[in-house]
Amino acid sequence: MLDASARELDPYQAGCPTRRILDLIGGRWTVLIVGALGEGTARFSELLRRVDGISQKMLTQTLRSMERDGLVIRTVTAEVPVKVEYTLSEAGRTLTEPLRALERWSIEHFSGVAASRSEYESRIAG
Amino acid sequence: MLDASARELDPYQAGCPTRRILDLIGGRWTVLIVGALGEGTARFSELLRRVDGISQKMLTQTLRSMERDGLVIRTVTAEVPVKVEYTLSEAGRTLTEPLRALERWSIEHFSGVAASRSEYESRIAG
Numbered sequence: 001m002l003d004a005s006a007r008e009l010d011p012y013q014a015g016c017p018t019r020r021i022l023d024l025i026g027g028r029w030t031v032l033i034v035g036a037l038g039e040g041t042a043r044f045s046e047l048l049r050r051v052d053g054i055s056q057k058m059l060t061q062t063l064r065s066m067e068r069d070g071l072v073i074r075t076v077t078a079e080v081p082v083k084v085e086y087t088l089s090e091a092g093r094t095l096t097e098p099l100r101a102l103e104r105w106s107i108e109h110f111s112g113v114a115a116s117r118s119e120y121e122s123r124i125a126g
Numbered sequence: 127m128l129d130a131s132a133r134e135l136d137p138y139q140a141g142c143p144t145r146r147i148l149d150l151i152g153g154r155w156t157v158l159i160v161g162a163l164g165e166g167t168a169r170f171s172e173l174l175r176r177v178d179g180i181s182q183k184m185l186t187q188t189l190r191s192m193e194r195d196g197l198v199i200r201t202v203t204a205e206v207p208v209k210v211e212y213t214l215s216e217a218g219r220t221l222t223e224p225l226r227a228l229e230r231w232s233i234e235h236f237s238g239v240a241a242s243r244s245e246y247e248s249r250i251a252g
Contacts, residue, residue: 011232022232028149069242097227099228102152102225105151106148
């Protein structure tokens with residue numbers, strides 16, 4: 001059920017604030033981090049390993065945006081060294097399925113996309 | 127069913143080419159254009175109106191990428207003036223549902239995300 005404000009939101013309208021949300025949740029790193037946290041709570045260093053190739057800076061920034069937007073909960077435990085863990089919030093968990101669908105689509109359709117690209121390039125060149 | 131090459135693809139690995147596909151399909155404009163074309167074939171000018179605020183240049187570029195990747199079919203009819211229409215390909219149609227799910231998520235969770243943002247900002251400032 002949509003509330004009153006949600007009924008007025010329309011991402012097809014310029015200036016609709018949902019467009020910024022679309023940018024965030026559809027981004028490559030959010031897709032992969034939500035997927036990784038869908039497997040369970042993780043520490044920063046575990047996410048850094050799981051999402052191979054992400055820089056520390058990009059992981060920090062993306063996690064901070066996701067925390068700010070209420071997708072991720074950051075828990076700090078006073079140990080030595082301090083333990084910092086990340087968990088999907090309830091809202092974040094509702095994103096798991098749609099984003100996994102994108103992940104699956106990318107894998108399943110990769111060879112078709114690659115074939116289409118090379119066919120297109122040779123058509124343009126020819 | 128995944129074919130042999132698809133089984134080796136893993137977007138969690140750096141350098142996996144599916145990451146570029148994720149970037150494309152999760153992008154704000156692709157989400158909205160696939161949604162618009164999910165309602166049926168459209169001309170360039172119709173898409174420009176439907177996806178309010180997109181520039182001509184961005185629409186041209188995004189449609190070209192989508193055509194190259196095999197998501198969209200471009201049909202030119204020899205009329206005066208020339209009629210150019212865009213339709214989702216079979217692969218493009220398989221994206222409609224997952225991308226509509228993202229669109230719906232953005233609308234349904236907007237007020238929660240906005241509330242979380244302002245709570246976060248005041249916590250940081252405080």
